[in-house]
Amino acid sequence: MSQITENVHRLLNEIPKTVSLIAVIKTRGPDEVREAVDAGVRLLGGNYVQETAALLKGLDRTVPCHLIGHLQTNKVRKAVGLFDVIETVDSENLAREIDRRTGESGRGPLRVLIEINSGRETGKTGVFPEAADALAAAVSALPNLRLAGLMTMGSFESDPEDSRRYFRETRRVFERLSKALPRKDGETGMTVLSMGMSHSYKVAIDEGATEIRIGTLLFGPRA
Numbered sequence: 266m267s268q269i270t271e272n273v274h275r276l277l278n279e280i281p282k283t284v285s286l287i288a289v290i291k292t293r294g295p296d297e298v299r300e301a302v303d304a305g306v307r308l309l310g311g312n313y314v315q316e317t318a319a320l321l322k323g324l325d326r327t328v329p330c331h332l333i334g335h336l337q338t339n340k341v342r343k344a345v346g347l348f349d350v351i352e353t354v355d356s357e358n359l360a361r362e363i364d365r366r367t368g369e370s371g372r373g374p375l376r377v378l379i380e381i382n383s384g385r386e387t388g389k390t391g392v393f394p395e396a397a398d399a400l401a402a403a404v405s406a407l408p409n410l411r412l413a414g415l416m417t418m419g420s421f422e423s424d425p426e427d428s429r430r431y432f433r434e435t436r437r438v439f440e441r442l443s444k445a446l447p448r449k450d451g452e453t454g455m456t457v458l459s460m461g462m463s464h465s466y467k468v469a470i471d472e473g474a475t476e477i478r479i480g481t482l483l484f485g486p487r488a
């Protein structure tokens with residue numbers, strides 16, 4: 266058995282069945298992505314529109330894919346045609362553009378997550394936790410978007426235990442919004458809490474992550 270297959274099996278066995286594994290495919294080759302899918306990966310995560318389009322084309326089946334990298338407004342139309350979920354909504358302006366392009370595309374409602382800048386680092390993507398409520402209300406009012414949850418990275422910490430506070434604060438925002446937001450007819454509401462990477466996924470699951478985003482642990486270090 267090759268290394269990627271082994272890694273996928275090990276991780277899928279280790280994490281609770283209620284937690285989804287996203288295989289993060291940035292910088293990987295089509296053969297690597299195909300192997301991960303053959304080994305049982307059911308969800309992919311891409312950082313860039315072009316790169317992800319090329320990698321998905323190399324697969325012989327359809328695998329749902331989430332956008333986990335920052336989205337520029339001039340790439341929204343392409344992103345809407347490619348991704349099943351956009352995890353990185355962090356401004357009303359971007360949300361409105363995604364809504365408009367989704368409407369034009371005729372693809373039906375698009376699920377989105379709000380990205381939380383839980384490390385409160387200036388110059389980083391995401392909204393500060395205290396700004397999430399206003400953005401969530403604005404996103405919820407857009408006809409073609411379905412707010413499905415939150416995503417966060419947190420600041421990098423060499424000891425994953427030090428990331429716990431970022432995940433905990435994001436979960437608090439998640440719980441607050443889940444209660445506060447009106448639910449449109451037939452919607453499942455806020456169900457996704459996307460947090461934790463190769464280095465920090467155990468702490469993230471401990472803090473309530475429903476989805477972890479893993480690259481290095483499946484595919485090895487990035488070049």
Ligand SMILES: *Cc1c(COP(=O)(O)O)cnc(C)c1O
Nearest residue numbers: 289333462463478479480481482
């Ligand atoms: C690259 C990336 C990951 C995966 O990181 P690893 O440390 O390789 O597991 C997860 N989330 C986001 C947003 C990323 O850009």
